Structure formats: structure tokens, C-alpha cells
Amino acid sequence: MEHFAVIQSIVRAARSGDRRALDRQVARLLERLEKDGSVKEAAALRRLGGLDAEVQDLAPSRVEVSRAMVSGEALSRDVNPPIDRETGAQLCTIDFGSADLAVPIYSEMIGETIEGLLREWSNEEALRRVGVEPTRSLLLYGPPGSGKTVTAHYIAARLQLPLVTARIDGLISSFLGTTARNIANLFDFANRYACILLLDEFDALAKLRDDAQEIGEIKRVVNSLLQNLDRRRERGITIAITNHDRLLDPAVWRRFEAQVHIGEPGAAARERMITRFLQPIQAEPSTVRIISYCLADSSGADIERLCATLKRHIALNGEAHDGPGLFRSLGAILARAPAQAGIPARMLAADPEAFVSLIANDVDLGLKQTEIGEATGYGQSRISDLKRSRKHAGLLEQIHG
């Protein structure tokens, strides 16, 4: 019988309760199945294997939004968005959400803040009984690619409300004086229907300010925004997003009751992102940690992009879906990456052996020598030698110098 040895190892690992050994053996079986063309069987197995990770990440519970939180008619798919009367351009897009939207990944604190808002929006009556109002407006700010837009979509999906998204630069008309009218039309539309209003890329407002001739226009625009935000207060939920916190007019800033900073992911969030974005490849935790080590300071979007590049490289070069295959591919990709990458990434790109010496000597990274072996394909004695040689030290000086 084909693959019997692997099946035997799987049963052994399962009986011993060693989850990591089990994952490793299943990965071995998957690789063999794929190699001999049993793609359908491998895919079926993958669906089983990925179950644990996906249960955590996907299909969050729906939240029943309180009636009083969003008034208005049901927004159906055949309602047309409002348009700029001069140019005919649409003032917003309307998204009805998808059922399988993944939960954004961030630090525990941000996650709890977002969950807290969802709880407020579904327990409006309880809040009112103790004389407090639910938060109705949320400002998300932080660097590009950190998951702000994704978060707004996620909130809308959890509340089962359509998302009406306006880009401020789309509202700013080239025709003087029309911008304020566009803003009013947009808010009228959002207030008429049960929806979440998203003002994405809010910083475009600040761009106007650089243009001295537009001073009058920007005052009108800001005033019109403030009025409309106040007017919307009783009608529904509003989310605004900006990359540049300081560029925003302080009066506009203050209008938002909750302000959440979404920054670059920390180490734990980075590892969860890598695990998710590498799917359907199931990387061992040690491999995930090594990739994460090379991606410090990266945004979620950067991490997603690198994982996609990694998968492309693996697929096109016939690399194995295991630690060593991922390690080799990571090195190859980083060698093509721009020089502003962090030190671990630059070291792996320049000299994988020096990199192994680096991680073997980095106690904070917390990888055992056996784990380094699994993740890189280097033998134990080679790793010991490299660790002792401190091969990374010379290269480190070179990079710093």
C-alpha cells in the first residue's frame, strides 16, 4: 500500500497526542499525495488540517445591531449611489459584504476595542437604561496597509449592514462650491438608508490646504463636514479613516467619539498573519517565527504581499511545502528585496549560514536548535558549529558599517 509508512507515523503521532508531530506527518503525506497527482485527495485532507486555524479566524458570530442604532430604509442592490451633478461621478460605493470575511488580525487591545464597539451597537437599550449613549462615530488612523479599510468592512459584515464608502477625494469637486453640495448629498443618502457610512482616505481633505487659492473652499468643506457629522449623530454609525493623524482638522478629529490607532502588527500578530497568508501551505511555528523575524516593522499588507511572493516562488520552483523549502524560498525572495529591509532579512539574503548563526545565538527569538534544524534543513552538528562560529558577527558589522 502506498504511503503506508507516513500513515503509520500519523497514527503514532495522533495516539501520542503530539500535535506538532501530527501536523508534520500530515504535511509529509500531503506533499507525497500532491507529488503523485492525487490533488483532490490532498485538497480534502488540507481542508481537515486547516480546520483549527480557520475556526479561529473565519466566520465570526453575527451581531444583531440595535434597531435604534440605525434608522432608515433597507438599502437594496438596485439603489443607485448619488452622483456629482457636474461630472456624473459616483459619490460612494456600496458594499453588501461577504459571508466569509476573515477577522482582521491585530494586537489583543485593538481587537477588544473593536469587539467593545460591536457590543455597544448591539446593546443600545441596556446602555440607555443607565443613561449613556452608544458610541456612534469611529476614527481609525495609522500607517497605510495596517488593516483600517479591512476593519471597516469587518465591522459592517459583523453588523450585517451595507457599507457606504465615500472617498473624500471623490467628493472634492473640481468645480468650486460643489464639494459642499456633494458632501450634503452623500450624507442625505447615508441617512436615508440603514447602513454604515465610511469616509475613507480622509486625509485628502488636508491636501486642499496646501493650495492657497483653496482656503475658502476648504473652510466651506470642513464646515459642511462638521454640520453633516452632527446631523448624522442620531441616524447611524460613521467610520472615518486617515493615514495621517496630524493633518486632520482638530475640530473634525474631535467629532469622532472613538479613535483607534491601528499600527504595524507586533510579533504575535505578525505570526498569525503569516500563518494565515501562507495558507494552504501549513508552516510549522518555527518557520513562521523565522519569517516573522525577517519582517519586523512590516505592515499587514507587506506581510500579505511577501507571503504571496513566497507561495509563487515555491509553486514555480517546485519547492517543498516544508520548513527547508520555505526557508530557501524566503532567502531567494529577500535577496531581490530592497536594501531598506531589517538586519535579519538582509543577513538571510546575503548569507543563510550567517543567518542561522544569528538565530541560533538570539535568545529572545527562543528557537531550540532542533526547531532551527526543522525550519532550515541544516543538520544539528552544522547548526552547533555555526552557532559557535558566530558567523553573523562579521556580517553584522558590515551591515552596520
Ligand SMILES: Nc1ncnc2c1ncn2[C@@H]1O[C@H](COP(=O)(O)OP(=O)(O)O)[C@@H](O)[C@H]1O
Ligand atoms: N490587521 C490586518 N489583518 C488582516 N489583514 C490585514 C491587516 N492589515 C493589512 N491586511 C491585509 O492588507 C491589505 C491592505 O489592508 P487595508 O485594510 O486596505 O489597509 P489600510 O490600513 O491602508 O486601509 C488587506 O487587503 C489585508 O488583506
Ligand SMILES: [Mg+2]
Ligand atoms: Mg485603506
